[in-house]
Amino acid sequence: MTEIGLRHLLSTEGLRREQAEALLDTAASMEQALTGRAVRKLPTLRGRTVVTLFYENSTRTRVSFEVAGKWMSADTINVSASGSSVGKGESLRDTASTLAAAGADAIVVRHPASGAPHRIASWLDRVGHSHTDGHVAVVNAGDGTHEHPTQALLDAATLRRRLGPDLAGRRVAIVGDVLHSRVARSNAHLLATLGAEVTLVAPPTLLPAGVEAWPVTVTHDLDGHLATGPDAVMMLRVQAERMHGGFFPSAREYAVRFGLSARRADTLPDHAVVLHPGPAVRGMEIASAVADSDRAAISEQVTAGVHVRMAVLYHLLAGEDVA
Amino acid sequence: MTTIRIANVRPYGEDPTDLYVRDGVLVDALDDPDETLDADGLVALPGLVDLHTHLREPGGEEAETIATGSAAAALGGYTAVFAMPNTNPTQDSPVVVEHVWRRGREVGLVDVHPVGAVTVGLGGEKLAEMGMMAASAAGVRMFSDDGRCVNDPLIMRRALEYARSLDAVVAQHAEDHRLTVGAQAHEGPVAARLGLTGWPATAEESIVARDAMLAAAAGARLHVCHLSTAGSVEVLRWAREHLLPGTAAAVSAEVTPHHLLLTDTAAEDYDPVHKVNPPLRPEADTLALRRALADGVIDCVATDHAPHAVEAKDCEWSQARPGMLGLQTALSVVASTMVTTGLLDWRGVARVCSEVPAAIAGLSDQGRPLTVGEPANLVLVDPEARWTVRGADLASIADNTPYEGMELPVSVVHTMLRGRWTVQDGKVAG
Numbered sequence: 001m002t003e004i005g006l007r008h009l010l011s012t013e014g015l016r017r018e019q020a021e022a023l024l025d026t027a028a029s030m031e032q033a034l035t036g037r038a039v040r041k042l043p044t045l046r047g048r049t050v051v052t053l054f055y056e057n058s059t060r061t062r063v064s065f066e067v068a069g070k071w072m073s074a075d076t077i078n079v080s081a082s083g084s085s086v087g088k089g090e091s092l093r094d095t096a097s098t099l100a101a102a103g104a105d106a107i108v109v110r111h112p113a114s115g116a117p118h119r120i121a122s123w124l125d126r127v128g129h130s131h132t133d134g135h136v137a138v139v140n141a142g143d144g145t146h147e148h149p150t151q152a153l154l155d156a157a158t159l160r161r162r163l164g165p166d167l168a169g170r171r172v173a174i175v176g177d178v179l180h181s182r183v184a185r186s187n188a189h190l191l192a193t194l195g196a197e198v199t200l201v202a203p204p205t206l207l208p209a210g211v212e213a214w215p216v217t218v219t220h221d222l223d224g225h226l227a228t229g230p231d232a233v234m235m236l237r238v239q240a241e242r243m244h245g246g247f248f249p250s251a252r253e254y255a256v257r258f259g260l261s262a263r264r265a266d267t268l269p270d271h272a273v274v275l276h277p278g279p280a281v282r283g284m285e286i287a288s289a290v291a292d293s294d295r296a297a298i299s300e301q302v303t304a305g306v307h308v309r310m311a312v313l314y315h316l317l318a319g320e321d322v323a
Numbered sequence: 324m325t326t327i328r329i330a331n332v333r334p335y336g337e338d339p340t341d342l343y344v345r346d347g348v349l350v351d352a353l354d355d356p357d358e359t360l361d362a363d364g365l366v367a368l369p370g371l372v373d374l375h376t377h378l379r380e381p382g383g384e385e386a387e388t389i390a391t392g393s394a395a396a397a398l399g400g401y402t403a404v405f406a407m408p409n410t411n412p413t414q415d416s417p418v419v420v421e422h423v424w425r426r427g428r429e430v431g432l433v434d435v436h437p438v439g440a441v442t443v444g445l446g447g448e449k450l451a452e453m454g455m456m457a458a459s460a461a462g463v464r465m466f467s468d469d470g471r472c473v474n475d476p477l478i479m480r481r482a483l484e485y486a487r488s489l490d491a492v493v494a495q496h497a498e499d500h501r502l503t504v505g506a507q508a509h510e511g512p513v514a515a516r517l518g519l520t521g522w523p524a525t526a527e528e529s530i531v532a533r534d535a536m537l538a539a540a541a542g543a544r545l546h547v548c549h550l551s552t553a554g555s556v557e558v559l560r561w562a563r564e565h566l567l568p569g570t571a572a573a574v575s576a577e578v579t580p581h582h583l584l585l586t587d588t589a590a591e592d593y594d595p596v597h598k599v600n601p602p603l604r605p606e607a608d609t610l611a612l613r614r615a616l617a618d619g620v621i622d623c624v625a626t627d628h629a630p631h632a633v634e635a636k637d638c639e640w641s642q643a644r645p646g647m648l649g650l651q652t653a654l655s656v657v658a659s660t661m662v663t664t665g666l667l668d669w670r671g672v673a674r675v676c677s678e679v680p681a682a683i684a685g686l687s688d689q690g691r692p693l694t695v696g697e698p699a700n701l702v703l704v705d706p707e708a709r710w711t712v713r714g715a716d717l718a719s720i721a722d723n724t725p726y727e728g729m730e731l732p733v734s735v736v737h738t739m740l741r742g743r744w745t746v747q748d749g750k751v752a753g
Binding site: 013091092093111112113114115116119122126143144145147182185208209210211212213214257 | 399507510511512513514515516517518519521523592593594634635638639640641642
C-alpha cells in the first residue's frame with residue numbers, strides 16, 4: 001500500500017486511474033485481511049478521529065463509514081445536523097471549524113447542497129487545523145446532486161469481484177433519474193476513468209442539460225440497450241422527494257418504460273450483474289424477483305462499501321507512514 | 324463658487340485641451356481660475372450613469388448604506404446611480420422613495436435616483452403607486468421589480484400601459500420563474516457536472532420576447548435589465564427590426580460588466596462570490612454580448628452592484644445570495660473587455676456608460692457632452708494605470724467582489740459632480 005497523493009475525497013471526477021485502482025486494490029486487501037478473523041479489528045488508525053457530519057438522513061452510508069473506522073481502530077464520532085440554512089443554527093463553516101479544532105482528523109460529510117464538502121475543504125485548508133499534521137481530510141459522503149464518490153468506488157469494487165479486476169471495455173448501463181443522482185455522476189466519471197463504457201438510460205426529463213459533455217453515451221430506450229448485452233446494469237433510485245416537477249407521467253409508466261422487470265432481466269447475458277445503490281423501490285425501479293436473484297449484487301455492494309471506506313480512510317489518514 | 328481649470332486633459336481620449344468649470348458648468352477659458360488641476364495624460368469622460376445599483380438602505384445596512392454606496396459610485400466614476408427598490412421596506416411608496424432620494428442628496432457624492440417598484444412589495448400581483456412615486460420629490464421615472472420578474476403577463480401589460488402615461492420606463496428582470504425553480508447556475512455542461520440546478524437561457528429569452536411584444540402593443544418603454552445571453556441579443560435585434568417600427572414603443576437593454584468578462588466555469592470551486600442572477604454564462608455568450616454592446620443592439624452598461632454581508636456568501640453555494648459588487652470595477656472591466664479589444668473607443672465608452680443610460684432614464688443634466696454650457700459632471704481616468712482589486716479596500720461595507728486579486732486596466736482618478744470634486748486622486752474628496 002502506497003501513498004497516492006489524495007488529500008480529500010470530494011469527487012471521482014479528477015481522480016486519476018492509478019489513484020482509483022490503488023483505492024480499489026486496498027479495499028480488496030482490507031477484505032482479505034479481515035477474512036476469517038474472529039476479531040475484526042486492525043490497528044491501522046489507532047488514535048485517529050473520524051467524524052461523520054450528516055445533514056441528511058442516511059443509514060447505510062453512515063453505518064458503513066462508522067464500521068470502516070472502527071475496524072481500523074479509529075475513534076468515530078457521529079454528528080447529526082438538521083437544518084443547514086443560514087440564520088437557522090450554526091453555519092456550515094463554524095461547524096466544520098469546530099470539529100477541526102476539537103481534533104477531527106477526517107470529516108465525512110453528507111449535505112443537501114452540492115459542493116458543501118468542497119467548501120469545507122477549502123475553509124479548512126486555508127486555516128490549517130488538527131493537532132497532528134495540520135491537515136483535516138474531508139470525505140464527500142454525498143453532496144446534493146453532485147457526487148457520492150465512495151458509492152461509485154464500492155460499485156466498482158463489486159463489479160471487479162463479479163467481472164474480474166480489469167473493468168476496461170466492460171459495458172455498464174446506468175438507468176433512471178440521472179438528473180438528481182449524485183451516484184450517477186460519480187459512477188459515470190469513475191467507470192470512464194477505469195476504462196469502462198458507460199451508457200445512461202433515462203427519459204429526457206431525467207437527464208441534465210449538458211450531459212453530452214460527460215464521458216458516456218445516452219439513450220432513452222432501455223429495451224434497445226439491454227438487447228446489446230451490457231455486462232452490468234445499475235438501477236438508480238427514483239428520488240420521490242425530488243419529484244415535484246412532473247418529470248414523468250406516472251410511477252406505472254416509469255416502471256413499464258424504465259423498470260428492471262424479471263422479463264427484462266432475463267434478456268441479459270448470464271454473467272451480467274445488477275446493481276442498485278439502495279434503498280430500492282421494489283416493483284417500480286426493480287422487480288423483487290430481480291433484486292433477490294443471484295445476478296443482483298445489492299448486499300455485496302453494502303459489504304464492499306465497508307472495505308472501500310476503510311481504503312479511503314486509510315489512504316487519507318494513514319498513508320505510507322503506517323503501511 | 325470656485326473656478327477650476329483642468330489642464331491638458333484628453334476629452335474622450337482625443338487631443339489634450341483645457342476644460343474650465345464655473346458655477347457647476349463647463350465654461351469658456353477663464354483668465355484667473357482659483358484652482359488648476361494638471362490632468363496630463365488623463366482621459367475625460369462625462370460622469371458615468373448606472374441604471375442598476377443596489378444600495379441596500381433601508382434594511383440591508385450590514386452590506387451597504389447610501390453613504391458607502393455613494394462613495395463606491397463616486398470612486399467608480401459615477402455621477403448618477405439608480406437605486407433598485409428591493410429594500411426593506413420596499414421602495415414601493417412615495418415615502419420610501421423620498422427617503423432614499425433625500426438621503427442621497429445629504430450624502431452628496433452622486434445623484435441617487437430611487438427606482439420605484441412595479442408591484443407592491445415586489446409581489447408581482449398589485450401595481451404599486453407609480454403615479455405618486457413619479458409625482459414625489461424623488462421624481463421617479465424608472466420602475467422595476469428587479470430581483471424578481473414581473474412574471475404575470477397581464478400585470479406586465481398594465482404596468483407598461485400605466486407607465487406610458489407617466490413618461491416612465493419599466494425595467495424588467497427577465498426571468499420566467501417557472502423555468503428557474505431552484506436554479507443555481509447557467510444550465511449547461513458546467514452546472515450538469517457540478518450538480519447545480521440549471522438556469523436555462525430560455526427563461527430570459529422568452530420573457531424578453533414577450534415583453535417586447537407587450538411594449539410594442541402598448542406603445543410603451545421597456546428596459547431589459549442585465550441581458551445575459553446571445554439568444555436575448557437576437558430577440559432584441561429582431562424586435563427592433565420587425566416589431567417596434569411604426570409603434571411608439573421603445574425597448575432598451577443593459578449588460579453588466581460581469582457578464583462581459585466572467586463565465587460559468589467560475590462556479591467550479593463552489594465559491595458563491597460567483598453566484599449572481601442571471602447567472603454567469605458560457606464564453607460564447609460573453610463574446611456575443613460584447614459584440615452587441617459595440618453594435619448598439621445592447622444600449623448600455625449597468626453594474627447590478629449587489630453588496631452582500633459575508634454571512635450571505637461564506638456558505639454553501641445554494642444557500643448564498645446572488646449578486647456581486649460592481650461600482651468600483653465597472654469602468655475597468657468595460658475597458659478590459661471593450662477598449663483593449665478594440666470594440667469601443669473612449670467615445671463609445673462615454674456613450675454606453677453615460678450618455679445612453681442618462682437618456683433611457685430621462686436625466687437632462689447627466690450624460691451630456693463635454694462642451695461649454697453643459698453641467699460639469701465628469702470623470703478623469705488614467706488609461707495607462709493597472710490596479711489589483713482587493714475587496715477589503717473597496718468603499719462598500721460588503722467585500723463580495725468576483726475580481727479579488729485580479730489586475731485590471733484603467734483607474735478613476737478624479738470625479739466631479741456639478742463642478743465639485745467628489746473624488747480626487749482616487750480618494751473620496753473630503
